[in-house]
Amino acid sequence: MFRALASVLLCCFFLEASYWVHFSYGDLTTCSGIVPMTERGDKISITDFGGVGDGQTPNTIAFRKAIYRIQHLRRRGGTLLFVPSGVYLTDSFNLTSHMTLYLARGAVIKATQDTSNWPLIAPLPSYGRGRERPGGRYMSFIHGDGLEDVVITGENGTIDGQGDIWWNMWRQRTLQFTRPSLVEFVNSRGIVISNVIFRNSPFWNIHPVYCSDVVIRYVTILAPPDSPNTDGIDPDSSSNVCIEDSFISTGDDLVAVKSGWDEYGIAYGHPSSYITVRRVTGSTPFAGVAVGSETSGGVENVLAENINLYNSGVGVHIKTNIGRGGVIKNITVSELFMENVRTGIKVAGDTGDHPDNNFNPNALPYVKDLTLKNIWGVNVQRAGWMHGIENATFTGICLSNITLQGTTGPRPSWNCNAIRGAAIEVSPQPCAELTSIEQSGSCASHS
Ligand SMILES: *[C@@H]1O[C@H](CO)[C@@H](O)[C@H](O)[C@H]1NC(C)=O
Ligand SMILES: *[C@@H]1O[C@H](CO)[C@@H](O)[C@H](O)[C@H]1NC(C)=O
C-alpha cells in the first residue's frame, strides 16, 4: 500500500518535473551539445527485413540483416533503422557506425530468455576478468564496439532485458559468466541515447566504456529494487559524458562513475573525466550518485547537480579500496535533494571486492577535492559516514550549505576518520575532521 502510494507520488513528481523542463525554461543549462543530433536522410524499417512485432517471432536475423545493410551500403549521413510499434523478441545484436536505432511509440525490443546461446566476449582489459565471474563475459544485449556516430532514440519505446532469469541465476549461484549489460558501447565516440525506456536489465543498464562524447538524456531506467547489480548508468574509463533529464529507479546505484579494477585498471590506466550528471530523479536501495568502487584508472572532473532522490540507501557515495590505486579528484555534487535516505553522504576507502589475489595492497587510492554543497535532506537516518584510508587520508573535502534532517529521535550523526576538510553552514554539526582551518581555503574557492 505504502509502496503503491509512493510510486504514484514519484510518477507524478516526475511528470510535473518534465513539464517544468519543457515549458517553463527555454534556457536550462545543458551539456548535450557535445554530440550534435544527426538527421539521417536514409531510413529503413525492421519490417523490410522480415521483422515481426508479435512478441513471439524471433527477430535476430532481421536486426542482423538490417544492420549489415547499414554497415555495408554506408549511405551518406548514415541510416535510421525504424522499429514500429510492436514487441520484437531478439537475441543480442551489434550496432554499427553512422546509424540511428529509432523506437517508435509502443515499440519494444525484447531480449530472449534463452541464455544458452548468448554470445560470450573477452573480458575488458581494465577488469582482467568478468566483473562477476572469472573469464569472459556475456555480450550486452545491444552492443557497440569501436563505433562512432550512433544514436538510440525515438518516442519513448522500450528496450526490455527480461532480466529476471539472469537475476535468478545470480541468486542461485548458477551463473557461469558475468551477466550481460543491457546496452554497452566499448571504444566508441559520438553516442546519443535519448527518449528510450530501459527495463529489467540483466545487469548494469547503460555501460559506456573507453568512450568519449556520450550524451544520455530523457531516458527512463526501471528495474525492481531487489534486482541485483542493475546499476542505471556506469560511465567507465570514459570522458565527456553528459547525463541529463532522466528518471532512474533500479536495484543498484543510479549513476556510478568507474575506471577499472585493481592491478588491471592500474595497468590499463584509462581515467573517467568530465562527467556531468544533471536533473536526475530516482530511487535505489544503494546510491544515487556514486564514484567507484572500481576507480583504478582514476576519476576526475565530475559534476552532479539538481539531483532528487527518494526512498534510497545513500545520497552520494564515493567508494574505493586498497589495491585500487588511482586518483579520485575534483568531484562536485550540488543541489541535491533527498528524502527517506539511510545515509546522506558516504565516503569509504574499504569498499568492493578484488579481481584476484594479485592485487597490490600498497596501491592506495589518492582521493582529493570533493565538494558537496547545497544539499538538503529530510528523513535521513545518518548524515555522513566518511572513512578514508590509514596512511592515505582523503583531503580537500568541502561541505557547504548542507542540512540533513532526521526522523524523530536523535539528530543524524557524522562518523569520520582518515579524512580532512572544511565545513561551512552544515547541520547537524559535522565531525572534527571536517573543521580544519588550513583546509577551509579550498572550500571557499569552490563555493
Ligand atoms: C559483435 O561484437 C562482438 C564484440 O566486438 C564480436 O565479438 C562479435 O563477433 C560480434 N557479433 C556479430 C554477430 O557480429
Ligand atoms: C519521452 O519521455 C520524456 C521524459 O523522459 C519526455 O520529456 C518526452 O516528452 C517524451 N517524448 C514523447 C515523444 O513522448
Ligand SMILES: *[C@@H]1O[C@H](CO)[C@@H](O)[C@H](O)[C@H]1NC(C)=O
Ligand atoms: C573540475 O571539474 C569541473 C567539472 O567537470 C570542471 O569544470 C573544472 O574545470 C575542474 N577543475 C579543475 C581545477 O580541473
Ligand SMILES: *[C@@H]1O[C@H](CO)[C@@H](O)[C@H](O)[C@H]1NC(C)=O
Ligand atoms: C543552500 O542550499 C539550498 C538547497 O539545498 C539552496 O536552495 C540555497 O539557495 C542554498 N543557499 C545558498 C546561500 O547557496
Ligand SMILES: *[C@@H]1O[C@H](CO)[C@@H](O)[C@H](O)[C@H]1NC(C)=O
Ligand atoms: C601506516 O604507516 C605506518 C608508518 O609508516 C606503518 O607502520 C603502518 O603499518 C601503515 N599502516 C598501514 C595500514 O599500511
